[in-house]
Amino acid sequence: xxxxxxxxxxxxxxxxxxxxxxxxxxxxxxxxxxxxxxxxxxxxxxxxxxxxxxxxxxxxxxxxxxxxxxxxxxxxxxxxxxxxxxxxxxxxxxxxxxxxxxxxxxxxxxxxxxxxxxxxxxxxxxxxxxxxxxxxxxxxxxxxxxxxxxxxxxxxxxxxxxxxxxxxxxxxxxxxxxxxxxxxxxxxxxxxxxxxxxxxxxxxxxxxxxxxxxxxxxxxxxxxxxxxxxxxxxxxxxxxxxxxxxxxxxxxxxxxxxxxxxxxxxxxxxxxxxxxxxxxxxxxxxxxxxxxxxxxxxxxxxxxxxxxxxxxxxxxxxxxxxxxxxxxxxxxxxxxxxxxxxxxxxxxxxxxxxxxxxxxxxxxxxxxxxxxxxxxxxxxxxxxxxxxxxxxxxxxxxxxxxxxxxxxxxxxxxxxxxxxxxxxxxxxxxxxxxxxxxxxxxxxxxxxxxxxxxxxxxxxxxxxxxxxxxxxxxxxxxxxxxxxxxxxxxxxxxxxxxxxxxxxxxxxxxxxxxxxxxxxxxxxxxxxxxxxxxxxxxxxxxxxxxxxxxxxxxxxxxxxxxxxxxxxxxxxxxxxxxxxxxxxxxxxxxxxxxxxxxxxxxxxxxxxxxxxxxxxxxxxxxxxxxxxxxxxxxxxxxxxxxxxxxxxxxxxxxxxxxxxxxxxxxx
Numbered sequence: 001x002x003x004x005x006x007x008x009x010x011x012x013x014x015x016x017x018x019x020x021x022x023x024x025x026x027x028x029x030x031x032x033x034x035x036x037x038x039x040x041x042x043x044x045x046x047x048x049x050x051x052x053x054x055x056x057x058x059x060x061x062x063x064x065x066x067x068x069x070x071x072x073x074x075x076x077x078x079x080x081x082x083x084x085x086x087x088x089x090x091x092x093x094x095x096x097x098x099x100x101x102x103x104x105x106x107x108x109x110x111x112x113x114x115x116x117x118x119x120x121x122x123x124x125x126x127x128x129x130x131x132x133x134x135x136x137x138x139x140x141x142x143x144x145x146x147x148x149x150x151x152x153x154x155x156x157x158x159x160x161x162x163x164x165x166x167x168x169x170x171x172x173x174x175x176x177x178x179x180x181x182x183x184x185x186x187x188x189x190x191x192x193x194x195x196x197x198x199x200x201x202x203x204x205x206x207x208x209x210x211x212x213x214x215x216x217x218x219x220x221x222x223x224x225x226x227x228x229x230x231x232x233x234x235x236x237x238x239x240x241x242x243x244x245x246x247x248x249x250x251x252x253x254x255x256x257x258x259x260x261x262x263x264x265x266x267x268x269x270x271x272x273x274x275x276x277x278x279x280x281x282x283x284x285x286x287x288x289x290x291x292x293x294x295x296x297x298x299x300x301x302x303x304x305x306x307x308x309x310x311x312x313x314x315x316x317x318x319x320x321x322x323x324x325x326x327x328x329x330x331x332x333x334x335x336x337x338x339x340x341x342x343x344x345x346x347x348x349x350x351x352x353x354x355x356x357x358x359x360x361x362x363x364x365x366x367x368x369x370x371x372x373x374x375x376x377x378x379x380x381x382x383x384x385x386x387x388x389x390x391x392x393x394x395x396x397x398x399x400x401x402x403x404x405x406x407x408x409x410x411x412x413x414x415x416x417x418x419x420x421x422x423x424x425x426x427x428x429x430x431x432x433x434x435x436x437x438x439x440x441x442x443x444x445x446x447x448x449x450x451x452x453x454x455x456x457x458x459x460x461x462x463x464x465x466x467x468x469x470x471x472x473x474x475x476x477x478x479x480x481x482x483x484x485x486x487x488x489x490x491x492x493x494x495x496x497x498x499x500x501x502x503x504x505x506x507x508x509x510x511x512x513x514x515x516x517x518x519x520x521x522x523x524x525x526x527x528x529x530x531x532x533x534x535x536x537x538x539x540x541x542x543x544x545x546x547x548x549x550x551x552x553x554x555x556x557x558x559x560x561x562x563x564x565x566x567x568x569x570x571x572x573x574x575x576x577x578x579x580x581x582x583x584x585x586x587x588x589x590x591x592x593x594x595x596x597x598x599x600x601x602x603x604x605x606x607x608x609x610x611x612x613x614x615x616x617x618x619x620x621x622x623x624x625x626x627x628x629x630x631x632x633x634x635x636x637x638x639x640x641x642x643x644x645x646x647x648x649x650x651x652x653x654x655x656x657x658x659x660x661x662x663x664x665x666x667x
Contacts, residue, residue, distance in 0.1 A: 069217035069270065071124025073110045075187055078118075086110050086120065087221045089192055094662040095230035095261075097212055097276065100289070100320055100547060101587040102201040104130075104214060105662050109192040117186035119163065126178050126199060127213055128500060131594050133625045134198035135172045135633035137184070144196070147172065147633035148642060148649050149622045155632035158645050159183065162636070170195070172633035180627070200590055205545055206502040207325075207509050209240075209279045216270040226268035231660040232278055233258045240279035245272045258660075283324050283545075288577040290319040291585035292554050296623060296650065317554045318589035321577060323546040323562075332516040333433045334367035336386065338467065340420055341402065342440020342474075344376040344411035352474050354402055356439050356497075361399065363511035364389035371423050372398050375416035375440070376409050381423075413444040413482055414458060424465045433517055434467035436492075442473055442483035459489030466566075468492035468517060468539070472507065491520035491539040491566070509543055516542060522570040527559040528552045535595040540564070549592045555579065593624035601628065625652050 073086040090109040095102060112118065126132070135147035147170070150158070155171055162169040163185045170184045187193050203210055228249070232241055234257030241259045243249040249263045261276070293316050341357055343350065357372070364370060368389040372382040383398040421436070428434050462469055468490045471483040475498040487494040493510070495503040510516065518539035526534050529552035536548040548560060558577045563570040597620055605613040614630055621631040636642055642649055 069125075069215040069273065070108075070220065071122055072220075073120050073122040073187075075112065075114070075118040075120045078114055078116055083121075085220065086112055086187070088218075088223050090194075090225040091223050092225070092227045092229070093214065093274075095212070095214070095228070095276075096658055096660045097203060097210070097230065097232040097278070098658060098660070099203045099205065099210060099280070100322065101591060102203045102212055103587075103658065103661060104199050104201065106197045107194070107662075108197075109194040110187070111192050112187045112189060115189050117189050119183065119185045120187035120193065122182040122184065122195075123175075124180055124182075125215060126180065127201060127215065128178055128496070129594075130178065130199045130201050131590065132172065132174075132180065132197065132199045132627040132633070133590065134196065135170075135182075135635065136196040137168075137170045137635045138194040138196075139168045139635075139637050145635055145637065145639075147635040148647055149625055149627070149631050149652065150634045150647055151618050152630050152632045155634040158634060158636075158647075159185075162641075167641075168637045170635040172197075172627065174627050174629050174632075200587060202591060202594075204502070204547055205280060206505045207543055208282055209277065209502075209505055211502050211505070212274075212276040214274040216273050218270045222267045222269040224267055226265045226270075228263040228274060229261065229662070231258055231260050232276070233660065235280050235283075237279050237281060240277070242278070243274070243276050245275040283322070286324060286560075286575050286577055287322045288319055288558055288579065289585045289588050290317055290558075290579050291588045292317045293586075293589055296652070315554055316551050317579070318551050318585075318592045319549070319558055319579075320588045320591055321548040321550075321558060321560055321575070323548065323560075323575065325545055326519075326540070326542045332514050333431060334369075335364070335515055335517075336424070336428070336432060336434050337364065337368065337370045337515065338420060338423055338434075338436045339370060339372050340375045340379070340416065340436065340438045340440075341372065341405075342376070342411060342438070342442075343374045343405050343407055344440070344443070345407050345409055346411065346443045347407050347441050347474060348476070350405060350407050352476065353439055354399075356472060356474065357402065358399060359507075359511060360437060360439075360515070361389070361395060362391070363515055365514050368515075370395060372402065373420050373423075374402075374405055375413065375420065375438075376411050378412070379416040379419040386423075411440075411444055413442075417458065417461060417486075421461055421465050421467070424467060428466055434465065435470055435515060435517060436462060436465075436467045437470045437472065438483055439472045440474060440483075441480065442471060443480035444482045459486055462486070462490040462492075468520075470510075470515075471495065473497055473503075488538050491518060493518055493539060493541070506541075506544070510541065513543065519564050520566045520570070521546075521562055521564060522566075523561075523563040524548060525561045526550050526552060528555055535592070535599075549588075549595055551589075551592055590624050590626065593620055593626055596620060597626055597628060622652055 070088060070091065073088070074083040075086060076082070077084050087110070088108055089111040090107070092107040094105040110120070110122070112120070136144055137147070138144050152173060159169050159171045168186065170182060172180060172182045175181045182195065184193055184195070201212070203212065228246070231254070236257060236259070238253045238259050241251050241261075246263050249261055252260045252262075254260050295314060337360070339357060339360060341353060347353060361370060366389065369386040370389060371386050374380045374382065382401045383394065387393065387395045387398065389395070424434060469483070469487045469492040471487040471492070471494045473496040484494040495507050497503050497507065518541050521536060521538055521540055524534055524536050525531070529550050533551040534548065535550070536546060540546050550558070552558070556579055558579060560575045560577065562573050564573060565571050597617065600613070600617050600620070603613065617628055617630045620626065621628045627633060634647070636645070
């Protein structure tokens with residue numbers, strides 16, 4: 001009997017007995033656990049050799065949860081060779097919040113109390129959507145050297161060669177979603193190593209409100225020199241600026257549309273992330289930010305191969321258009337809401353899941369109907385048929401049954417979705433609409449291949465049922481890719497309550513509005529721009545702004561057309577936006593390039609096309625200083641070293657450095 005089949009059989013046994021008396025239920029769990037343990041042991045999954053193999057590649061590993069907040073600098077212990085964490089002696093972060101983008105500049109120093117110099121590995125995480133744009137290191141007290149984006153294997157090779165010569169390189173690599181690693185040599189004995197790191201974040205409004213979160217939580221020793229500084233630039237409402245995480249944060253208006261912020265402390269222990277919130281006045285008209293980029297000098301790599309990507313030889317204009325929320329707000333039709341509740345083991349504690357489900361039920365209005373089903377190894381309805389949205393009715397019995405559920409086993413979301421959709425009739429009744437709402441961690445452990453592609457393919461099931469998907473990620477879980485891609489492809493919504501601070505506000509507004517169906521964006525077009533060079537969401541809520549990102553030849557205006565609706569004849573809306581010269585709009589190119597890069601990385605090219613695909617990723621990463629899984633930031637000791645190793649530093653546009661950005665102090 002296969003491992004997966006045997007495990008599923010054990011879990012099915014436990015699920016079947018889940019509603020029996022408590023003694024029998026406990027016995028069912030024990031029986032499932034025994035069967036599971038036997039299967040895992042026989043397959044070698046739980047063997048100690050598996051643990052040893054995990055570290056056999058020689059890369060530093062940290063036991064336990066992934067690094068959070070300020071991250072961890074690891075060096076080998078001089079005697080045992082085991083990895084030990086070094087403390088941060090200085091941490092200065094400067095933020096520029098200027099919608100639709102945020103710039104974060106981190107200046108941090110690590111102290112090595114050891115008697116010998118070491119190679120250090122700093123592992124840290126960044127917020128979702130963050131894009132590293134700059135990596136620099138002080139090679140002496142006063143000499144700062146900028147890093148350069150290089151193809152990852154080449155960067156690693158150069159780094160290793162220089163370390164063997166006992167010189168001073170550093171390398172920054174992406175090793176997972178929002179997870180990064182800096183390898184530094186040397187971490188000097190009884191001295192500090194100082195590193196500068198810049199990254200940008202999209203900063204989009206939710207009902208005219210913005211939220212910015214920076215991971216700061218740390219269990220290291222207190223930081224002797226800690227500072228948060230920055231500016232929020234509008235248009236904004238100065239009285240709306242606040243920090244619920246740092247109540248001693250000082251805010252000082254410096255202009256009608258700007259507020260400076262400052263927080264300083266010594267011997268400071270960060271116990272929470274930084275959270276900043278502010279609001280902007282309603283914008284009745286669409287706005288545009290743009291940037292015209294000159295072509296870059298190419299080093300000609302790969303130009304001799306057929307179909308190899310070519311460097312752009314013409315000037316290009318990049319833009320971000322913000323379309324204000326729609327004003328027409330008719331009451332939504334009564335809805336049939338199928339709520340799928342993930343009760344698999346990866347979700348963990350179901351209390352948060354239950355609370356979210358209750359909030360959704362409370363958001364229903366008279367005339368709505370609901371059906372609750374648990375999803376794990378199978379879809380299991382919690383009641384018969386459809387229930388009226390009556391707070392005192394049978395829905396309370398169904399919620400009471402949900403309270404008796406426990407998290408166990410894996411999740412076959414694709415199979416569960418097919419099974420659950422059978423609750424719908426062939427077509428919606430006249431004057432009604434449909435929604436599928438998923439609450440969980442979005443992890444499908446049984447999918448093979450690309451989860452993104454699987455989600456897009458399975459969107460046909462939702463289209464056939466005429467029911468878009470609203471996916472809600474439970475806080476504290478590591479969300480998968482299947483449900484987000486399914487929500488996007490069905491013109492639904494994906495709300496990550498753990499990774500996106502704005503998602504909580506968006507969920508609140510959606511529930512207060514009566515669970516409206518997002519307006520489908522059937523097509524978007526910009527005059528003069530290729531279709532593949534324009535990006536926007538696939539759905540639009542009536543109370544939210546819409547952002548459109550594009551690339552086109554320079555022009556005096558941007559003419560944008562949207563086709564909206566789920567019918568065969570969607571309605572068209574058109575905007576003509578004047579282009580103003582904006583030397584500070586280089587971030588518009590980076591925001592566009594982030595979306596192009598994400599699209600490229602979701603592809604699964606054929607073997608014959610893999611080299612060309614990788615060159616496209618590397619070239620785009622270098623052009624806009626976007627770190628990717630195929631590139632790394634490499635810091636060498638001097639400009640002469642870059643020339644010696646043949647690293648071309650002309651392959652990127654300048655950094656976005658607005659007037660409010662921090663300079664580079666020498667000390």
